[in-house]
Amino acid sequence: MTDTSEARPTDGAAEANRLRRLMRYVPLIAPVLLWAVPCWVLLHAGQDWPPLVRVGGSALFVLGLAVMPLAMVRGHGGRQQDRAAIVGDTLLGAIWVLFTWSVLLGVVLYPALGAADMGDGQDRARAVTWAVLGVTAALLVWGYAEARRVPRVRRIDVPLPRLGAGLDGTRVVLVTDTHYGPLDRVRWSERVCETVNTLEADLVCHAGDIADGTAARRRAQAAPLGTVRATRARVYVTGNHEYYSEAQGWVDLMDELGWEPLRNRHVLLERGGDTLVVAGVDDVTAESSGLAGHRAHLAGALDGADPALPVLLLAHQPKFIDRAAAAGIDLQLSGHTHGGQIWPFHHLVRIDQPAVAGLSRHGARTLLYTSRGTGFWGPPFRVFAPSEITLLVLRSPQRPSGTPAP
Incomplete structure (x- = not known):
């Protein structure tokens, strides 16, 4: 009998190494596919466009393929050029929508027209082209309005079995992923804060990713956060984007x-004779950032808290839920996913x-509870993933029957 116990780990390691090698090429392959597929569907597949249209259109796709990554590197890399970021981000969002609907309509509409015996191949190809362009244009206009x-x-009412009766009806407002950035959104920020103030919150939470850029650079857009009101507390935890932009500066601002930065610590919210532990942890990327003292440390966040009390935890990324559940946390509030932001990107987020969104x-x-986010990152579009300001009303099973909900 041949003993293969030694070979199996080796085979697994080899497979993992091959996967890692393939992943290195994704940043190179993905942009090419994003631009090449729509170019083929719109200009070449079954088409008989005049040569000038085919050559000129193909040249525009090649130009977009060249400009988009260069603009994004200049905009989000070391140079941090806002105009370049706007160009690169807008191209990224537009080509993602164009790619998606080129694939969908090319796969679905073209065969459907053929099955219905509607025109020859050329007519069907032209119909697909105009449908793709029309849907893309409509979604980009609508998506831009949704993002802005x-x-x-x-x-949403959230029942927490360990919540004391005195805390029933506690109003928690969650904002997250504001992503103040290259597009100046000072007025937008002011209006968001005005909306939050109409909700009469006991607790207001910001679950991270305040901005893209340093606190000094985005201070004007973030300043309206200072006007937010809460009867008990305003608390904040870092997101992964803070660690791209001098996180300690954001904590200080x-x-x-x-706002009270909950960096692996907690505060107590007392109401009606009962107490809720409100804890927060740094983002899971904090430790790898190399910034001294920054890491996600749940035990530190709960240190000194009475284990009999219910706990609300702020953690930027939903993936922290494994640690939260193991520790018996009652409710974790997160953001990060944007609900996918531009459909169907949520399928990739699920990996x-x-x-991706909602209560689970x-x-x-x-x-x-995973928020779809209050702002947007990068491409100034939201398609089938609307932004939100979330009002969570905490419910206690001990509330006397017949007591009206606040």
């Missing part, structure tokens, strides 16, 4: 604006995160 508007308030249960006790 003040988010609608999403209210939020402290200056009157990395256990939840993990383990016997722990609930996770």
